[in-house]
Each structure stands twice: as structure tokens, then as C-alpha cells.
Amino acid sequence: MTPILADSAAPRSRTQRQSTLKQIMGMPAGAIFLVFMALQIVCIAGALLYPNEFRYLSPQNLTILMKAIPVLGCLALGAGVLMIAGEFDLSIGSVYTFTAVLMASLVGAGISAFVAAPLGILAGVLIGLLNGQITIRFGLPSFIVTLGGLLFWRGAVLLYNGAVQVRFDPEPVFTSLFSGTLFGINAAFIWIVLFVVGFHFLLHRHRFGNHVFATGGNRGAAEAIGINTNRVKLIAFAIAGGMAAVAGILATARVGSVQPGQGAGLELQAIAACVIGGLSLRGGRGSIIGIFLGVLLIHTMTDVLLLLRAPGFYLDMFIATLIVLAAIFNHLIERRGVA
Amino acid sequence: MSNLLELHNISKSFGALTALRNLSFHIGEGEVVGLLGDNGAGKSTTVNLISGIHKPTEGYLSVDGKKTAFTCRSDSADAGIETIYQHTALVDSLSITRNIFMGRELTDRFGFLRQAEMRAIAMDVLQNAVHISGIDSPDTLVGNLSGGQKQAVAIARAVYFKKRVLLLDEPTSALSVRETEALLNQVLKLKAENVSSVLVTHNIYHAYQVCDRFVIMSHGTKVFDVDKADTTINQLTEYVVLT
Numbered sequence: 223m224t225p226i227l228a229d230s231a232a233p234r235s236r237t238q239r240q241s242t243l244k245q246i247m248g249m250p251a252g253a254i255f256l257v258f259m260a261l262q263i264v265c266i267a268g269a270l271l272y273p274n275e276f277r278y279l280s281p282q283n284l285t286i287l288m289k290a291i292p293v294l295g296c297l298a299l300g301a302g303v304l305m306i307a308g309e310f311d312l313s314i315g316s317v318y319t320f321t322a323v324l325m326a327s328l329v330g331a332g333i334s335a336f337v338a339a340p341l342g343i344l345a346g347v348l349i350g351l352l353n354g355q356i357t358i359r360f361g362l363p364s365f366i367v368t369l370g371g372l373l374f375w376r377g378a379v380l381l382y383n384g385a386v387q388v389r390f391d392p393e394p395v396f397t398s399l400f401s402g403t404l405f406g407i408n409a410a411f412i413w414i415v416l417f418v419v420g421f422h423f424l425l426h427r428h429r430f431g432n433h434v435f436a437t438g439g440n441r442g443a444a445e446a447i448g449i450n451t452n453r454v455k456l457i458a459f460a461i462a463g464g465m466a467a468v469a470g471i472l473a474t475a476r477v478g479s480v481q482p483g484q485g486a487g488l489e490l491q492a493i494a495a496c497v498i499g500g501l502s503l504r505g506g507r508g509s510i511i512g513i514f515l516g517v518l519l520i521h522t523m524t525d526v527l528l529l530l531r532a533p534g535f536y537l538d539m540f541i542a543t544l545i546v547l548a549a550i551f552n553h554l555i556e557r558r559g560v561a
Numbered sequence: 562m563s564n565l566l567e568l569h570n571i572s573k574s575f576g577a578l579t580a581l582r583n584l585s586f587h588i589g590e591g592e593v594v595g596l597l598g599d600n601g602a603g604k605s606t607t608v609n610l611i612s613g614i615h616k617p618t619e620g621y622l623s624v625d626g627k628k629t630a631f632t633c634r635s636d637s638a639d640a641g642i643e644t645i646y647q648h649t650a651l652v653d654s655l656s657i658t659r660n661i662f663m664g665r666e667l668t669d670r671f672g673f674l675r676q677a678e679m680r681a682i683a684m685d686v687l688q689n690a691v692h693i694s695g696i697d698s699p700d701t702l703v704g705n706l707s708g709g710q711k712q713a714v715a716i717a718r719a720v721y722f723k724k725r726v727l728l729l730d731e732p733t734s735a736l737s738v739r740e741t742e743a744l745l746n747q748v749l750k751l752k753a754e755n756v757s758s759v760l761v762t763h764n765i766y767h768a769y770q771v772c773d774r775f776v777i778m779s780h781g782t783k784v785f786d787v788d789k790a791d792t793t794i795n796q797l798t799e800y801v802v803l804t
Contacts, residue, residue, distance in 0.1 A: 429672045432655070436663050439652035446650040447664035448635035506654040 251500050251512030253551065258515050261522055276529055285408065287525055289401075292414035293473045295517045297492035298499075299421050300465025302513040305496050306425070307458040308438035308505030309364040311353060313371030314466035314492060315485035320375045321346045322470030322480045323383050326390040335392030343467040349375065350463020354456040364459075372489065379482050388480045400475035410472045414514075417468075422510040434458060439506025494541065495520050498548040519544070564626065565590045565757055566611070566642070566726055571620035573606055580606040582781045584620070588726060591755040593748060595768030597801050598778035604761050607778070608730050611759075612644040613637035641725035645715045645732060653704030657696065658683040660703050661718045686717045709740030716747060720756075727751065727758045733767050745771045765801060769794050777801055 246252040269278035277283050297314050304311050325342035329335050353371050357364045402409045425431035436444035437451040444451050469488075474480050499516030501508030520541060527537050564587040573581040581603045588594050598604050609615040611622070613631030621628050624640045631637045637644070644650075651660045658680050667675040667682075683699035696710060703711060712732060719727055729748070733741045748758045748771050760768050768775065775792065777785035777800045785800045 423673070427673055427676070429666045429668050429674060432659055432663065432666055432674065435655055435659075436652045439654040440650070443650035443652055444663070446634055446644070446646070448633075448638060449664045502654075506652065 250509035251515055254499055254512055254515045254519065254548075258519050258522070261519065261526075265522065265526060278526070278529060283525065283529065287521060288408040288411040289476055290525075291517060291521050292408075292410035293469045294488065294491055294495060294520065295414040295514060296417060296465045296469035296472060297488055298495040298513050298517050299417055299510065300462035301489070301492040302496040302499070302501055302508060302510070303421065303425060303434060304364075304455075304458040304462040305493070305501050305503070306438045306505060306508050307434045307455050308441065309354075309357065309455055309458065310368060310493065311350070311371075311459065311462040311466075312365065312368040312489050312493075313349070313353060313375055314462055314469075315487065315489035316372050316375035316379070317346050317349050317463055317466040317485075318470045318473070318488060319480065319482065319485035320349075320379050320382075321467035322390075322474045322484075323379050323388050323482070325467075325471065326388040326474055326480045327383060329390060329392050330388065335390075335396040338392075339396070339471050342471060343464050346463040346465070346467025346470075347460045348463070350459040350461065350466075351456060353463070354459030357459070358452045358455060376486070383482065385482050387482070390474045390478055390480060392475070397475055400472055410476060413472065417465075418510060418514045425510050430454070430457070435506055437505075438502075491520065491541075494545045497545055497552065500548075500552060502552060503549070516548075564588070565592075565624065567623045567626075568607075568611070569620050569623065571610065571617045571622070573610060573615060574618045580781050581610070581617075584778075584781070584783055586776045586783060586786055588757050588759060589773075590725075591752055591757055592774065593752050593758045593760065593772045595765075595772035595775045596759055596761045596778065597763075597765060597768060597775055597797065599763070599801060601780070602778040603781040604778060605730070606781075608644060608728055608759075608761055611637065611642060611728055638724075641723070642728060643715075643719035643722070643724040643726070644728040644730065645712065645719065646730045651703045651711055651714060654702065656700045656702055657687065657706075657714055658699040660714055661686065661699075661721060663718075665722065682721065683717075686721045687714075707740070708735040709737065709744065712736070712740075712744060713747070716744075716751075720751070725756060727756065728761065729758060730761045731763070732760065733762065733764055741767060765794060765797050769797065 265278045268276045321342040325338045328338035353368050357367045433449050433454045437454045441451050495516035496513050499512030524537055567587040568585055571584045613634045613636045661683050662679050667679050680699055762768050774788050
């Protein structure tokens, strides 16, 4: 039998010659992993050389990091799955605040936090489904629909509760479960690690994940093979909304109150984490570990700048530079057709 | 050859525009049919009708002699018809294995992928059933393949899922000479295994190499339906160009 295509064997020989470094670079999130590891080595070396000036390894600093990472992590996981499916959700920052206010006010009205928290997540899922329905039914760009959602739910917080903070005073068991410690590790950090593992299996080991990549990567192909891409997108919108609510629960349990303006800008940070983590803005490309590394990188950079006592506005400049560099890098990778 | 797929007096209109008019032809088991015609002849509409994307305005299709109505793409897939489009229906960011099983993944009862099993099958299909050279792993991303290799992966998918009819829409338009040769050989190999093919193409020379019969369309109607033994390449060219 004549073999199909004898004249394009380039990938084989190239692969065989790849060094370990290049192999890591070729893996999903490999490049971001290398950047992250390099930053960690520099930070740890700096902390060991200047333990009094650069307290990166101090227990207090590690605790702050562990407490900060889960909130953005949850938002980014939800936003990331949706981005891989080919859509955006700009409303997650507002949904995060709205669902947290809803949960806190229900607890304030005497309802158990173990009931109020699932109701908050349900509200997030329903808002996600609404975003999805409007996007799909009217064939609109999700960017526009969820930009509307961003403003709507931000306003809804003020309508529902006014511009005042809401106290969150749940049962002690609830507080321990979401902001306590286990073997010295912050509970919220354990939650985010569990979510990362769960999302990894969902996206990379489950049929649904395959359909998410197919929907975002080539919608026409996915539909041609019989995948219901609208359903996949709706579920992804619901996940984004639900995870925004989970982020709200973690943040509220940690602080003990909700500020009406606390979610502003978080949606962009979540999308930034996804882009830094190697997700394509066109959909169909990315990994859960990449998203998590993107979140870790943003928080590590922020932490390092704070430890170096850099003025606040430097933070945004560095994050902005990181996003643009990551986007350029991803674009180059896409043009080369590598994972 | 018994008739596997038949189109009976099919018309298709899009508003005021009539794309197909009273079209009838058949595809036999293990037969390779060339569906020829110039731009605007109605070839693509015919492909979309057979693959379930469009529904006929009038007339009907039958499979194995039984009247049938495809309402969506998966209906035609269930009837054993696989359409391989010019820009193949594959996802560049997924591996060959995942593309072969896309939408028909092997999973456990919780929906988790049986990856090792899928990978082994993909490897076997690629090495034995289709034999695509230049690919050493089913984990290779489809985005890293050439146009011909992508076509071959799409054919591998059809072979594995034991399709009875391949609808190849302009399969050779983006291929090199060697790739075209290999693809046409693949069509003949599948014919030997009783798999029918419909080659929808502009290229009469490619069709002439492998087809048993030719259906020529012009302005939404069939203008010629002839066995290879009863025609010549010059006659086919005249029908395509002059009608």
C-alpha cells in the first residue's frame, strides 16, 4: 500500500533531537513552568542571601500568599475553561461580589452558611447560564454580553445592599473549613489545589474537556462530528459563574465581611492569569496547570514587588508587561502550531 | 452492485434561489462515484444534503432502499456516511488520537477517557489501516500535520468507525502530487473493502483515475450520469465545461 504523505516528516526528526529543555517548552504550560521555576529560584536565593531585607520565605509571607492565591485561582479556573471553549466572561468580578453579598446577607438573616453558600454558588451558576443563553441565542460576542453583566451585577449589589459592607458571621465550623489551617496549610489553599486537580481531570481526562477543546478549537468541526457546542458553551458559562461564587465564599470566609466594590478589576486579572498561563484568546488551547501557574506567577510578582517596597502603581505596570509578553509569546507559539 | 444510497428527485431552495432541481442519482456498495461540475453547479449543496446539514425542499434520500430523512449531521453519520471536507473537520490543538475519537470518545461509565485504549487503537489505525508516513506518534497535534496528513487522519476516523460511504469534498485541492496519489490509492483500497466513496471535485483527471461512474452537475441539475467504460475524459470535460 502506498503510504499517505511521505513528504512531510519534519516533526519526527526534530522531536528526536529536542533537548529536555525544549521538550518542556513544547509541553502545555511548559514555558510558563520554566519562567515560574526561574522566578522561584531567584526569590529563594534572594531570601536565603538577605533573610532580613527580603522576607520571601518567612511564614507570614507564605501565609499571605496562600491566602491570596485561592480567590484569583477560582476565578481564573472558571474563566479559563470558558476561554478554552472560545468565550469570555467579564462579569465574574461583579458576580463574585454579588454572590458574596447574597450569601453574607442570608447568613445575617439567620440562615446557616452551609445553606447560604450553596445558594450563592447556585446564583453564580444561574447568572453564568443567563450570560450563555444571551450570547448563544442572539449570536452576540460574549465580550459585549458579559461587559453588560459586569455593570449590571455591580449595580445589583448596590441596589440589593447599598454601598455598605456586609458582615459575614457564619458558624465556626464553616470558617474553619474555608479559612482555617490544616498542618499549617491554609484551608483555602487546600481548596484551590483540590479544584485544580478536579478541573485538570475534567478538562484533560474527561469527555467534557475534549468537547470544550473541540468547541473552542474548531466549532464547525465539533458540530460536524455531532458535538452540541451550544451546550458545551452553556456549561462553561455556568462553571465560570459558579467558580466566581466559590471565589466569593473563600474571600468572605477569610475576611469576615464583603465590600461592595471588592471584585472590581478581578475579572481582568483572571483573564490575565489565563493568558500568562498559555491560553489562547481565540479558544481551543490551554491547560489547567497553565492557568494555575499564571495565577501563582501574578501573585509571586506582586508579592516580590511588595517585599521590595515598590510603590503600588509599579504592580500594575509589571503585571501589564507580563500580560503583553505572555500574549506575544502565545501568539508566536500559535503561529508555529505548537501546543 | 446494490444501491447503498439514492437521491430521489431532490430539489433544494434557499428563499428565491433554487440550488438543486429534481436531482436523482445513486451510489452503489463499494462504488466510487465522481460528482463533477463547475462552480455553482450545486455540488456543495448536494454534499450538505447527503451529510444531513440541509434538508431537501422536495424529494427524499434512501439508504439500503429505505426512505430516510437526515435532520442533522449525526443522522447521516449513524447511517454510515462520513463527510471529509476540503478543510478537514479536525481540531488543530488536539492530538491525532483525540481527533479520531472526537465526539465518540471511549470512556468509563463516569465519562472519563480510556486514554490508553484510544491511543493504542489510533496507533493501530494509523499504522495498519491508513498508513500515514511522517507521523511517529498518535499524540502529535493535528496542527503540526500537513494538509494531506490531516485528510488521512479524517479518513482514518472514517475507517475505524466502519463507515460505508465517504463523501470527499474537494479532497485533492490542497494536496501535493504525492499526497494526491496516496489519497486516491486509499480510496481504491477502501473500495476493495466494499467502502463506497463520492469524490466531489473540479479535477476530472483525479476523478478519472479512481471513479467507476461519473455524475456531472450543472446549474443545480444532473446533466450526465455515465459509467467509466462508456465515456472518455474528453467527453467528461466537454460536459463540465460546456453545459
